[in-house]
Amino acid sequence: MKEVESVKDLGKVNLIGELLEKHYKQQFSDVWNLGLQLALRITDLLDLKFSDIKEGRVVITEGKTGKQASIILNVKALELVERMRSENPSHEYMFQSTGRNVKTVRPITRQAVGQAFKAVGEIIGVHLSTHSMRKTRGYHLYQTSNDITKVMKMLRHSSQAETLRYIG
Numbered sequence: 001m002k003e004v005e006s007v008k009d010l011g012k013v014n015l016i017g018e019l020l021e022k023h024y025k026q027q028f029s030d031v032w033n034l035g036l037q038l039a040l041r042i043t044d045l046l047d048l049k050f051s052d053i054k055e056g057r058v059v060i061t062e063g064k065t066g067k068q069a070s071i072i073l074n075v076k077a078l079e080l081v082e083r084m085r086s087e088n089p090s091h092e093y094m095f096q097s098t099g100r101n102v103k104t105v106r107p108i109t110r111q112a113v114g115q116a117f118k119a120v121g122e123i124i125g126v127h128l129s130t131h132s133m134r135k136t137r138g139y140h141l142y143q144t145s146n147d148i149t150k151v152m153k154m155l156r157h158s159s160q161a162e163t164l165r166y167i168g
Contacts, residue, residue: 004129005168006139012124013136019120027108028116030084031095035133037077039154040069042114042130046107048094050085067156138167 007013013036021029035045043063052060056078058071073081084094093107114130121128134155142151152163 004127004131004135006135007126007128007132008139010140012126013140015124016117016120016126016128019123020116023120023123024116027095028113030080031108031113032117032133034077034080034094036137037074037080038071039134039137040071041134042110044069045133046093046095046110046113048107049092050081050094051092053081062156065156069156135166135168138163142167 007016017029017032020032031045035042038045038058040048040058040060041062041064044060047063048058048060052058053073056073058069058073060069061067062069081094085091088096092105095107097106097108110130117128117130117132121132126132138151138155141154142148145151148160148163151167152160155163155166157163157166
């Protein structure tokens with residue numbers, strides 16, 4: 001199994017969002033774009049509710065680690081969340097499933113997102129998965145800051161070695 005890497009080319013990072021919107025729907029593009037901003041694991045990202053946004057920040061307990069995450073939303077993320085909220089005022093989840101057979105309120109599935117990402121990755125020749133957003137965000141933050149401690153804090157890792165391995 002090929003290990004997922006970060007998307008290093010910023011042109012491709014933007015193209016992925018465009019292709020997800022074109023070939024799937026806006027919601028998948030929004031997952032990609034907000035995922036890049038927040039660097040959450042996919043399960044935490046998809047479980048986000050509009051009620052998790054408080055005073056310009058996301059406040060959640062991470063499912064995998066149980067750690068509290070309080071992430072300040074930058075301007076781009078705030079605009080994205082506000083657009084999503086205004087387009088879907090009745091939604092509880094940011095990425096709520098809207099299929100015809102949906103009987104309970106729930107987010108879209110990790111599997112659906114993974115399939116969309118994989119297909120778009122094949123179009124542009126990049127191995128994409130649901131973890132690509134988190135790795136890409138970490139990689140680019142390190143490239144611009146050269147500060148491994150900052151990246152480690154953003155990803156909520158417990159060691160610099162883990163973060164260095166993670167971002168490649």
